[in-house]
Amino acid sequence: MQAVPQGQPGTLWFKTATEFEYHNDPEKTSEATSADGEMTTVGDVGYVDEEGFLYLTDRKTFMIISGGVNIYPQECEDLLITHPKVEDAAVFGVPNVDLGEEVKAVIQTVPGQRGDDALSDELLAYLAEHLSRQKIPRSIDYIDEMPRLPTGKLYKRVLRDAYWGEGQSRIVQ
Secondary structure (H helix, E strand, C coil): CCCCCCCCCEECCEECCCCCCCCCCHHHHHHCECCCCCEECCCEEEEECCCCCEEEEEEHHHCEEECCEEECCHHHHHHHCCCCCEEEEEEEEEEECCCEEEEEEEEEECCCCCCCHHHHHHHHHHHHCCCCHHHCCCEEEECCCCCECCCCCECHHHHHHCCCCCCCCCCCC
16 A cells, blocks of 8 residues: 555555455455555556556465565566477465575476476576576476466466475476
């Protein structure tokens, strides 16, 4: 509920034309509503550029908090999918005893490309050219096909949940 400088990402709040509430979830509705009841949020994160255009960059629920640093995974995902050996990518936080969370990438390679340590080293070096150190995944796993909803939207929660059970499971191609 505080304004942020132009170009800096922040949670988007908006005035609704009608009352907004989550179905059968008054607690979640309360968390998404301002104290005066006039504003609400669905957790989208974005920024406004110098021309006043709004850009949606991520969702607050996907934010990774690693060592007290807020990391939005969309930036890393956007870079990974531009790499010629990557078909699709998901980036999310996984448990880390010291940092709370660490950045993890799960990659679907292009057909014919094997996901291995050599590719992981190549992708991490590529990301290091464009991102600050804390935004770079500490590890990369490979998967045959990303889970997607019928609409085509990435079902990131399925991937993330595999790492938040009892210890860290690995998804490997």
